[in-house]
Amino acid sequence: MSLRQAPRKWLPGVTAWLARPGLSDILYSTVAVLLALLIGAVLIAASGRSVVAAYASLFGGAFGSIYNIANTLMMTTPLIFTGLAVALAFQCGLFNVGAEGQLYVGGLASAVAALTLGSSLPGALSILLALLAGALAGAALAAGPGYMKAKMGAHEVITTIMLNYIGIFLTTFLVKAYFKEPGPVDQTPFLPPSARLPELIPGTRVSWGIVLGIAAIFAADYILKRTSAGYEIQAVGRNPAAAEYAGVNVPGRVVLAMVMSGVVAGLAGSSVVMGTLYRFITNFSPGYGFTGIAVAVLARNRPWGVLPAALLFGILQSGGLSMQLFARIPMDLMTLVQGIVILFVAAPALAGMLLRRRTTARG
């Protein structure tokens, strides 16, 4: 009897657990990623290459050795920051497409701060100040679109994209004019060792930047869930009119959310410059800011969701490199896969169809 009853006891529990919104989101996101990879496979086959060889070199490149795993984590690091930056802005209903530009100015500000301070300060302090410079520069570039959105209603998507171009041109100009190391490449000299982020696993390229990224997730999650400012940001994101009626300073919160987003995006640049390249190189980003959009969408803008989503795209990035090298499949295929992931995850009705649920979600 007890044997017969046992399933009845745990079965409703399991179905209830499976039906939790968070879990079905994870399930659906996984399906969306697999579908996107499947489309990628079809395209690889259509271009006359071996799908097995391509995806084998992708996974080998991402996980093949401790060095490869460290490489994957290194590529994950900036994506944690940019993904979190986009997610934070989304929490307030804002679409920050400008993480790429914010990353550039943040990276250069950190490099300049580290080079200026030199080795005159104790290590921890110069690292801290260089990070602060990166965060402030990112925030400054993001504050403008926030202000223009709040005060003039200028669409933040257009203003942040325009600022991407401006940020990239501006950093290239500044490096060429003031900080260039003599030579053919437009880059700054190496940062003093005291201002570099130490290696997390000695002998590999993964730095303490990834720990910093996880700390940023923790902080963002805390601010959103445990502070009144975070609560108000979410309220504005859900329904600005209702938030205003409830006495929330909507323009102020819009600017604050963009500034927070810019801080995190600026730190993405700092993490690469101080933890991986040890210098600022013009045009160094392979689109971390744009991949951050895919990360945030896949994470459904939840701070802790950013971690697995960033890891996934870190895997695609480092695996994509080895796929390009060994299977001769252009890496840009991974950009295409990212686009598909965004489209699929953004479509709630598609989720309903795929999971055979009644579509109640409306966006």
Add this chain to the structure above:
Amino acid sequence: MNEFLDVIFDINNLTATIRMATPIALAAMGGAFSERSGVVNIGLEGMMLTGAFCGVLGSYVSGSPWLGVLFAIAGGGLMGAILALFAIRLKADHVVSGVGLNIFALGLTTWLMQVLWRNRGTSVSVNGLPMFSIPAIKNIPVLGTILWTHSPLVYLMLILVFLGWLVMFRTPLGLRIRMAGEHPEAADTVGINVHAVQYFSVTLSGCLAGLGGAYLSLAQLNWFSMNMSAGRGYMALAANIFGQWNPIGCLGSSFLFAFTDSLQMRIQTSPVKLPTEIIQMLPYIFTILILAGAVVRSRPPAALGKHYESGRVS
């Protein structure tokens, strides 16, 4: 300072302005159709990029740049249809799916370029469109000098803008499009198929942006290069807002954008010495200023960005 003014009011600069306004005006008018029907179109950039790619592909395959133009219209239209599918049928957030589409288009075109031509930077050179002259207007002062010889797509753009205005404000179809974006329930009540109107408008916007892309790859140059639209789709969206969702307004504001763009190119070759990067920033800075100044007084279609289902708007 005098040198600077010379550069600004140079007649060559005005001719260049019309040239450079062409792709932006076409895509901006596309944006006007899409947004008048209620669908936000951030995907113009990807549609334009796809159009530029398909234009070169068509000319490469057939040898005829005109078939290339048709390919570009079809390619842009296909991207428009994909956005329509996600934004209308699958109820994806318009802005997010538009950005997704742009990233998809960037990956697709760059990947295909390498698969087809084994080069990541630029494609092979193909037959581009020849220039076209109207000698009859050559002797009209200023206007004739500016207008008499251009790519045929420039003249096509001017005709299409007028036709676009006519369709949008003087035909039943235009009324339906505007109604779908202003008040979908009312449109539904009088028997208009809101979704069909939106599918049509968004696909049309893709065709127009694709044609704008063909201008970049077949008229301005005769090859495709990675990310060759370089933000012009976004500028077009800003031009559309500044042009008050009206094809003729779009043309006017595209001239403004193109003017800074051509100014930027002229300064680079003029005696005025400014660092290249600073000059290259100008069109983007200008877009922001225009947008910040323009939006205050503009009123977008009332149901823009909303999903409509018979009986309810969400």
